[in-house]
Amino acid sequence: MLPGAGDRGRYNPSILTRIVFLVAATLLLALGAMMLVAFRGPPPHARPMMLVEATGLLRGGTQPPGSWQISRYQSDRAPAPDAGQESNRAGAERIAGLLGVPANAVALIQERPPIGMPRPGPEIEPRPDMGMEFDPGRMMLRGSFALAVREDGRNWTVLLGRQGPNWRWYAITLSLMAGIFILLLLPAYWVARRITQPIRLLAEGAARERPERAEPLPIGGPPEVRAMGIAYNHMRARIADYVSERTAMLVAIAHDLRTPMTRLSFRLEQLPDGPRAKAQADVQEMRAMVTDLLDFMREGTEGRQRARIDLSAIVETLADDLADMGHDVVVTASQRAVIEGDALALRRCIGNMVENAVRYGGSARVCLRVEGSRAIVDVEDSGPGVPPEILDRLCEPFYRGEASRNRETGGVGLGLSIARTIAEGHEGSIGFANRAEGGLRATVILPLDR
Structure with a gap:
């Protein structure tokens, strides 16, 4: 089994996604710990209830602002403290003074403060001897309480108050945490993208059909990524040198073969007519093979001037020329398609496809259409077709789908290879x-010039 073949069905996130996910998870854990610490205690800045506001509720006033939940009822006796509660006689006396009733006619029950936490008393309240004005009505009630007053000597009016959640504080806190998360995640994403950009460029460069033509990768990032980029550029340079040497060698060999073939043609003139015709046909076939080889090798190395051209003009003139030569070539549809490219190379590309259709299928029907930002040229023949398993090999150099090498079909299997090289040189396929x-x-699909 190939490496990684068993992981094709599983989600495999990129390095960028992994880094961002790691940073996001770390931030969420940190913010979660902050939330746990902050929300386990009482919300800060929860508005307490002043004694004067509590006395106003006893007199039928409106509920003060804040998160207080208030209820009232009538009873024939004063409420008694439950577990965790205690009576606050000092507070009851101050409320009695505000109401103008006897002190024994008021009862105040509050939550018992935690162990070690003193209850606010006169010693920590404003005192006149400190130059501070004392106002009993501004004493505060927090948490939960029960306040009862006996006004008719018999029944008690009981007021229950409970301080609810401070939703505004929760909303502000959560919003700030979400803002901090986003503000920290954005630079983390930028840093992760900077780290992984050389790796992405390396993958794009390695995925090119002809990496030796690509520009060297810019070297940047962490030391490991820089080392990988340097190694890739070195490998690309070695491939380019190898391809250049191989091309130069084959071009030189093909070019040098023309001289002995020319001498051989002169010597064949001395043969009788019958053998001479067959020998000259063999020499012509050898010359065609050498010419195809030279064209194939030069097509991938020579750069030509490019300009805006109308592909429909190339298709129509090519079809007319081949029809004048007696071939069954018809343009069934032709739309205006302006592309940027080499007119001679594109004519050779489409011409090789049309000649291949005529050679093996007897006819060619050419259709040029435009779809979106692409120009598409379809060349159809009426031949027997090819086995599906060899469709992907038709553009391989020296490969021929038609097994025979007689003079009727001719060729050495380079026509479609040259066509593919030209199409890919124009960013097509x-x-x-x-x-x-x-x-x-x-x-053949080519990008339009926009």
Whole structure:
């Protein structure tokens, strides 16, 4: 099994996603700990209830602002403290003074303060001897309490108050934490993207059909990524040198073969007519092979001037020229498609496809259409087609889907390879498919010039 073949069905996030996820998880854990510490205690800045506001409720006043939950009822006896509660006689006396009733006619029950926490008393309240004005009505009630007053000598009016959650504080706190999370995550994403950008460029460079033509990768990032980029650039340079040496060698060999073939042609003139014709045909075939080889090798190395051209003009003139030569070539549809490219190279690309259709299918039907930002040229023939398993090999150098090498079909299997090289040099592609009604469809796709 190939490495990683068992992981194809599983989600495999990129390094950028992993880094961002790690930072986000760390931030969430830190913020979660902050929330746990902050929300376990009482919310700060919860508005307490002043004694004067409590006395106002006893007299039928409106509920003061804040998160207080108030209820009242009548009873024939004063409320008694429950577990965790205690009577606050000092507070009851102050409320009695505000109401103008005897002290024994008021009862105040509050939560018992935690162990070690003193209850606010006169010693920590404003005192006149400190130059501070004392106002009993501004004493505060917090948490929960029960306040009862006996006004008719018999029944008690009981007021229960409980301080509810301070939702505004929770909302502000959560909003601040969410803002901190986003503000910290954005630079983390930027840093992670900077770290992984050289790796992405390396993957894009390695995925190119001809990496030796690509520009060297910019070196940056952490030391490990820089070392990988340097190694890739070195490998690309070695591949480029190897391809250049191989191309120069094959071009030199093919070029040098023309001289002995020319001498051989002169010597064949001395043969009788019958053997001479066959020998000259062999020499012509050798010359065609050498010419194809030279064209194939030079097509990937020579750079030509490019300009805006109308692809429909190339298709139509090419079809007319081949039709004048007696070939069954017809343009079924042609739309205006302006692209930037080399007119001679594109004519050779489409011409090789059309000649291949005529050679093996007997005819060619050419259709040029525009879809979105692409120009698509379809070349269809009426031949027998090719087996599906060899469709992907039709553009391989020296490969021929038609097994024979007679003079009727000719060629050495470089025509479609040259066409693919030209199409890819124009940022396009070539594909093949068998037609349902019979024959082969060759398609070249090229980007429009916008």
